[in-house]
Amino acid sequence: MVKSFKISSCNINTVFRHRWDSKDKNERLENMTMWREYALGFWYKRSKIIGCTNFNNHKKWKSVNLYMFGFNGIVFKTWFTLDFNGKHFKEIK
Numbered sequence: 001m002v003k004s005f006k007i008s009s010c011n012i013n014t015v016f017r018h019r020w021d022s023k024d025k026n027e028r029l030e031n032m033t034m035w036r037e038y039a040l041g042f043w044y045k046r047s048k049i050i051g052c053t054n055f056n057n058h059k060k061w062k063s064v065n066l067y068m069f070g071f072n073g074i075v076f077k078t079w080f081t082l083d084f085n086g087k088h089f090k091e092i093k
Contacts, residue, residue, distance in 0.1 A: 009085045018076040039072045043079075051085040 004013045044067075051064030064086050070079030 011083050011086055012080060014078075014080040016076065016078045037072075040074065041072060043070050043072065044068065045070075049083060049086045051083070052087055 001016045002013065004011070006012070046068070047066050048063045049066045050061050052061045064083055066081055066083045066086060068079055068081050070077065
């Protein structure tokens, strides 16, 4: 389950996965590799992404921080990402 929402300039994405998720053809490899790692506990990761208000004008691009916080359980994994003014593309279905 993936949920995304925006509060002012803050983008928040939440993800909850469990071992019995429905396996789509595109997600099979991801699910197989995700559950091979046996790690329990909380984790944190910081990375850089592009932040901009006008994506077509590349001279105004800037680098912003993306923070990820998560928890790995025995049969589930959950995490959320947090960034301010980061560029996100909408998924086309």
